[in-house]
Amino acid sequence: MANVLIFNICLVLMLSRVESCFIPESLYIIVPDTIPTGYKITTVVVEDCDTESLRLTPEDPRFTITSNRAIVALTPVSVAPGGRTFSVWARDNSGMESEMVVHLLHSAVQEKKPTGFLKRSKRRWSPPPFNVLENDVGPFPKSIDKIVSDSEAKYQVYYVISGPGVDQIPVGLFSLNRDSGMLSVNRAIDREEYSSFTLTTKVFDKFTNEQTDLPLDIRVVVDDVNDNAPTFVDQLQFTVPEQSNAGTVVGKVNTTDRDDPTTTHVKIKYFLTTGLDLFAINPQTGVITTKTNTLDRETKDKYVVTVVIKDMEGAVNCLSTTGTATITVGDINDNEPTFTKPSYAVDVKENESQKLLLRIPVEDKDLINTPNWISKFVINKGNENGNFRIDTDPKTNEGLLYVTKPLDYEQIQNVKLEIMARNQAELSGTTAQWRTIPVDVTVVNEDEGPEFSAPTIRFTVKENTPNGTLIGSYIAKDPETKSSNGIKYYKLTDPASWINVNRDNGELRVANTIDRESSFVQNGIYNITMKAVDASSKTGTGTVVIVVEDVNDNVPVIPTPEMVLCEKEGELGSVLVVAEDKDQRPFSDPFSFTLPPNHDGKWSLTKVNDTADYRTQSHTGVVH
Template sequence: MAAQRVAFLASLLLMLPRFGEACVSKSIDVTVPSREIQKDQVISKVDLECCRKGTLQISTNDPDFAVKLDGSLYAKHVLHIDRQRSFDIELQDSVTSMQCTIHVRLVFQLNPLLLRQRHGRVRRAVFLRRQKRRWRPLPFSITENDGGPFPKFIQTINSEYQQNYTMVYHLTGGGVDTSPKNIFKMDPKTGKIYLLQPVDREEYPVFHMTVMAITIEGYSLEDPLPLTVKVSDLNDNAPKFTKTEFSANVVEGSAVGTIFLKLNATDRDEPNTPRTSLRYKILLQQPDSKYGRLFSVDEITGEIKTKSDKLDREEWDTYTLTVEVRDMEGKSDGLFSKTTVVVHVTDANDNPPTFKVTQYTITVNESVSEIMILRIPVVDKDLANTNASRAVFTITKGNDDGNFKIVTDSETNDGLLYVVKPLDAEATSQIPLEIAVGNEVPLTGSSATRQTASVIVKVLDIDEGPEFVPAVKQLWTNENVAKGKLLGSYTARDPESKSSDGIRYRELIDPADWVTIDAKTGAIKTTAVLDRESEFVKHNKYNVTVLAIQDGVPPRIGTGTVVINLNDVNDNVPIITNDHLYICENGNQQFVNVSAEDLDATPNSAPFTFLLSDSPPEIKKNWLISEKMGSYAFVRPVGTLPVGYYEVPIMIQDQQHRGKEQILKIMICNCPNNENCAGKLASGSAVLGGMGILVMLLAALLLLCLLLAAVALYCGGDEKKKPALYPETAYHQSLIVSNEEGGGQQDKNLDALGIPLTLKDNMVTSQYYDNQETRMGQGPFSTFSHTDGMKGTSSGRIVSGNELMNINERDVYRETNVTTQYSQADMGSANLTTFESNTLSRRNSHNLMDVLRSRVEQVYEEEEQQELGMPVDYHQDYRIEGAESVNGSVGCYSDARENMGLEHLNSFEPKFGTLVSMNR
């Protein structure tokens, strides 16, 4: 025990002087002899005199320890320390107000017996010492790409404890045992560090490692030491451009100093050193220019700019530059690399378009429009198909009336001159035009002005048809005017003579047949009551197209439009639109919505007045009108009415108090499952029982039997073979002639003849003729004459719009050879086409012809009854040549078809399928 006390006191004596310099250190280690410290036991002493200028304020951040004014560090109560412990001593001088923090770490004393066994002697224990720098100055560096020899010594790391203990050193971290491995190694006995191979700074600029020093017994007397090794840079990397080739565009004629490209280059060497200080330079320009170097480069920023304003795409559109970048601030000993810059000179509108020909003379017929009369080519040196070369034409003189327009052909870039409004040779026979040409973008870098060309347009006089003045005639009248009322007149005149003599008029398009026009005076009168609410009236306007015909060879025509503006008359009353309504007795809506409409216009229509009838008196007692909303109102029962059907008379009047009493039918019913009355009635009426279906089938069978019996009685019951009405060759030998006495009748009911004629876009098609004739008129006026072996002769006149037609039909049945004649005459703006055609008649049975002839006779008889008016006394005689009579029973024709020799019908072409089916 005595020996232990002596050793403890000796250790305390050794501790005290070692802390005389504690104030100059920011950290101290205090070695305690045991894990248990008694109350007020001084474990260390800190010399504070070197830090004191005035009075010191001393404190600790550990409540278990305190410091006296003389620097003694003691425990405030009994402590048991089972682990490493640390705390801070805070010092503040009252004079200088300086603050200082001393970090204290408590460490345990090594076992002296264990040390003695290992080393053969016991060194004097050091319980408290000032921490000094035990390592070599850090960090240190190595040079990249060192040439060796390897391993090459670079540094030694030693611990102060090496004087008293046998230490073993270990090196870990990047470059040793983690990637990259095997760059460094350390001698565990001496602490020497060796470099094993060259290092590339651009790949590994710095290494972070850790050195550990432990005793041979395994005690760690030192904290792990961070070791940083920096790799010094050499100029071993040449700068490189970010691209192997750069491309840029610059507009021709750009001003000097126009920047159009910035080069980028990088150097892997250490930044912010001369080894990465780059300079740019243009070495070569291809092709050369007569103006010298056209481009320059900023040696520091790498910006390429124009050095001259003489760039001309038409002279050369592409330049190739060779550019160098060099480090070491561009000095000759610097490393360098090169790149290629391709400069494309883009087009600017610096070349105006020019006319190939600057003077033109052309001839144009008057009255033509929407036709191209001239193509004007131009030349532009700028890049094709760009806004700098696409031509834009303008008529600068001579087009005051807007008769012409000029556009650009997108494919050829030519100017296309059009006549858009008819010219008048009587007004002017020659029109001088001036046409200018430019581009879509303004000219740049040039003082040239737009070039012009002159065009002389000579107008040829053509005999034109009559023209209406004005082209659209406005007339006003009230609807419902009496028949025969004069609405006005509409006349045309000859454009050359300005006279209306010899011009006849007729209506061309009259959708509702409401008007007629006097053929000589052009007076327009009504032929029917005009109705503003008619489907033919749009926006209170009724349009009629009038035709003017001027006699001549060929005849000439013109058209005009009459717009009849109809003023509304209160000729309609409001009408209920929904007169069958339903009310659910147990529903939420105990009213019906009654709506009405009036075809008249304001003020002869809505808002309406809804009134209940005074008769019978029960109506107003049981019903009430509420919430009138202009065109509808709500009708509701007063109180609760029994389920049933009610007829409610209601008067609806317009704003002029014109109306009539109407019956509103209302059903009040019980609606189970929220089903309304209408749905209930519909669902009930949709059910048909089995008996009902049976009765319907029996009735259908009975009707069929009655029809069969009637047919049998009508056609006779003789089962004998009926003789053929005609010999098998009758349709080859009989010549049927129809003579007509008198002047003939002008047929105005073409549709009654049963001859389908369709007119579409100046085309006439007769669908039932053997040799179907279709003729496309090339103008607004044409006439035709058609002779057919089956239907006879058709003649008429077709006007533009296919509205004017005059056709005579004669029943002539004969066979003839095909003869077709066409004649065409020029009518100025219209072409007159006349054609006549005689066609081969179809082979057909006389029975079929008899059916068709009977149809024609019926039509004429109907016309006589209607007193269509014959020019003279009319008598028609039908005479038949041949052995057999064509009169026969049409009704029983179907029964005799087996004995009539109709096999020839199988040889007809498909287009006669309808007639064949009629004969069968």
């Protein structure tokens, strides 16, 4: 069995601090599948260095470096089949630093049975999967490692590779010395674009060009360097209600990092550099919380804080990004509306209605045009009779006081209202109460027109009452003096001209025959309208209702003067006789029907109801 050749590539990196101080650029170390706690990986060899000022720091927290520069595992560490890579940073007191990449590899080797190329029981390629460092600065081409087939022991061979990075995109990235098997990289690689490559390697006999071993897929892993700073995923816009308790979540800062997710290059740590008196951020989760319960939107409604995100868990050699988070303080209804004056006084004329009396402005510190700011007014006292209403002006937020039902100066001269201002939303986060304000309403007297003794007066009059008969008086008085002096009376309506009115005293007398059966009478009622006029020409109106009593001034009549009776042979004929009377009972039906004295005895009457009889013949024949 051919020996597996693993070489530690100890290319040196010159420290900028001391030109003669060298540390390895990379180390390849064979380790167990699972590294136990306390296992010594290797010792870092340095040359011509000031060991007192040189500090070595592993980026992987599962390892430590002792004072004698030994790399030791702090916890059990599993090594994947493809290996594990981490960086060790070397830095001096001046802050200059360099990176050494440590590649941990399995000691296992690959074994497969051949499938017919050579009659051998097994074959082995060497070395294990290769690692290259992204963004390597060269010089190029740069050797990676040799590909070795144990068929070299029997044949003079040459090697050929193909695949992505060779003859496929990205073409020409790798090249292979066909004679020595040395694999080289020809330019820098961005791991965020290509994280690994699988190359197919074949080995041939130089003389026969026949394959001397099975093809082998070689995996080239691009080791990550921390070349991408973390970035913010979302806009840093947050809102938190005012007066929130300390520890209230404001929001979460979301980030991303393009580096290798299996390394500490993407382990973000969060910091706030401003606003620390009011806000805090969880360094591991990026959740912003409040540190106080004193946030007051009315004092300051917006804060801009600086957020810094660092990869590599915030190590000194990390990459960072700074952003500004805007935290808006949300409104709660912690301010009641306040009146701009301590009280109001207003006049209203008697008999006025649906009139705006007063605008009542208020002030509110809460957020404008929200339920916390929009006012709602209530009349607490003084509106027991429903004479007033109060609305809110949607544009100005003022209270609008209206008189909706007329006031009578003769009944009341002053009304004392108590008006409360509140919001659509209930108060929160305050011990304040809704405020009230007194409004003194003075009723102003108006010179009113005369008022009749009642809006409507009723008289009963028999029809056909003689002209000139007094049926009653309808008088008015001045509402202030309670006197009828100087008031004149007139008719406004009298459809049939049945009534005369005395202008001086309001007496009503029959002017023309009152007929209950007239079309001007509806259900026995006849109406006239009166007007009273005082010395200042102010007027008042009233209605006179005349109930017309019926008298028996109409005789019953048979509306059909001729009736036809039809007979059949052998049967008596009959005809229905119906009578009418314009009067009401008892001056109309029931009617009594009789035959004239000179009838020939051949007819008889049979009562059907109060208004109809049957007249029948006593013999057969035709009646003309």
